[in-house]
């Protein structure tokens with residue numbers, strides 16, 4: 001490093017600056033090792049709309065594709081920008097503990113959990129992991145001169161430790177840097193002179209999201225060909241602990257175990273359930289919570305999300321825009337709690353006892369048969385599915401049935417109009433959530449700083465006014481950012497035993513008796529490379545329905561199948577694509593099955609209705625991954 005004195009970089013939105021100094025014997029050496037100019041930036045983050053879901057190996061959370069953090073002997077290069085979107089934690093450090101080291105590699109790292117790394121299995125028990133404060137530090141750099149510089153520094157200069165998610169190979173890992181920051185906050189009615197720097201950094205780093213989440217992790221050790229546990233421990237847990245989330249981990253022991261776990265867990269202790277698994281565990285968790293007598297409280301209190309550790313990770317691809325476990329973890333740490341629609345499934349064999357919740361999809365016919373009947377060639381990976389579909393198409397296999405539908409947007413034109421309308425409502429809702437979070441942060445801040453009562457009252461009134469003015473409400477009486485569901489939201493509108501309502505339309509029997517694919521869903525991706533429902537939206541109150549006719553010629557089926565990765569299959573004239581509120585499908589085959597969220601369901605009449613906004617999940621930027629459906 002050539003610079004003799006500290007460099008300062010200014011973050012655009014404040015006068016917060018970050019100094020470093022590289023005098024050889026100086027305590028500042030630590031900072032200058034990091035960079036000549038290190039800047040914390042608002043241009044974070046998680047806000048790169050063009051990010052591809054498959055592009056996770058790249059630095060795709062930086063907001064700027066050019067910003068990288070190559071490892072130069074563990075140092076950050078000069079002129080490094082650390083986006084707030086990657087900052088996991090910040091704290092003051094004292095003279096004794098100045099340091100710079102890789103958070104995951106240090107033996108004394110507080111990021112190391114008390115988890116027994118001896119390889120001992122812990123299946124079935126709950127493991128609790130908490131953040132532990134550092135007691136000592138192996139890489140401290142101290143000297144008399146440095147101590148004196150620190151002790152004689154102006155009071156506006158603070159020594160802080162920033163822990164951020166740094167790209168390493170295909171992943172992000174927690175990394176520490178120590179910085180000297182010359183902090184001169186703006187004078188404002190909400191902030192006192194010399195207000196807390198760490199609080200300011202954390203507020204910016206956790207915009208729109210809850211800090212210090214209390215997470216219940218359910219790992220399916222069987223998922224992802226047995227790799228789920230290792231993936232969670234190595235890729236996700238260090239990031240969760242670094243961001244001061246408290247986590248408790250439990251392992252499933254048999255199929256259906258996650259239903260029991262969710263039905264019996266203590267919901268008071270947590271705000272988030274993380275499924276380190278494929279899509280099977282979130283399906284079970286939602287059903288377990290649904291079966292609880294206090295399901296209203298459960299769905300109001302908990303957000304359910306996934307770290308992709310299975311073979312089918314549609315939830316993570318749709319919600320976190322990635323199927324990489326470490327990036328997905330960073331996303332969930334930084335994501336916005338958002339309500340999504342669920343679907344309620346009823347079939348004669350279980351409906352009386354308890355209907356089932358589906359969050360992803362239901363399918364009958366070609367896709368369902370192929371998914372389940374090619375299990376024996378699972379070793380082939382994703383190719384097994386394509387091979388199976390092709391085989392069935394060549395055979396022109398038909399799946400006769402009767403289908404009754406309550407439409408919301410039947411034609412492709414109506415569907416597009418619906419999509420565009422509800423997509424923009426969704427982004428307004430996100431702004432609303434962002435504004436509310438901002439106010440909460442501000443209020444917490446004021447509270448901590450013991451503002452006098454008069455000021456608080458004034459603020460409250462001011463906030464109420466702002467809310468009404470700035471936040472148009474598209475959800476009737478329900479405020480989208482604070483909405484709590486009630487028992488009414490769980491009420492089934494179309495009970496199975498009441499028959500098909502008169503306003504439902506019967507699908508042309510000419511098509512339904514020659515059915516090829518019947519697929520209904522609520523998330524855009526059904527697998528990492530299959531954008532089956534490009535028009536799916538988190539809470540538009542509808543289900544997307546896609547139907548094909550088994551008589552479609554092979555030459556016409558080719559562009560349909562080849563369009564599945566881009567979602568353009570729905571544009572083909574042979575494909576029926578509608579938005580619906582409910583449906584009933586009555587299979588006319590002796591053998592077969594339904595696949596619901598990838599799980600096998602019996603071949604019986606199936607009735608499904610949308611359950612609007614029932615579940616809270618974590619969505620990157622408050623929305624599903626962009627599918628480009630607007631421009632199709």
Ligand SMILES: Nc1ncnc2c1ncn2[C@@H]1O[C@H](COP(=O)(O)OP(=O)(O)OP(=O)(O)O)[C@@H](O)[C@H]1O
Nearest residue numbers: 223224252253254255256277278279280310311312
């Ligand atoms: N310990 C276990 N042993 C066997 N099966 C289990 C166990 N725990 C959970 N399961 C079952 O594994 C199924 C699949 O789980 P999940 O979706 O998490 O993984 P996956 O690798 O994506 O699976 P899939 O093979 O369905 O793609 C679920 O139906 C679940 O009930």
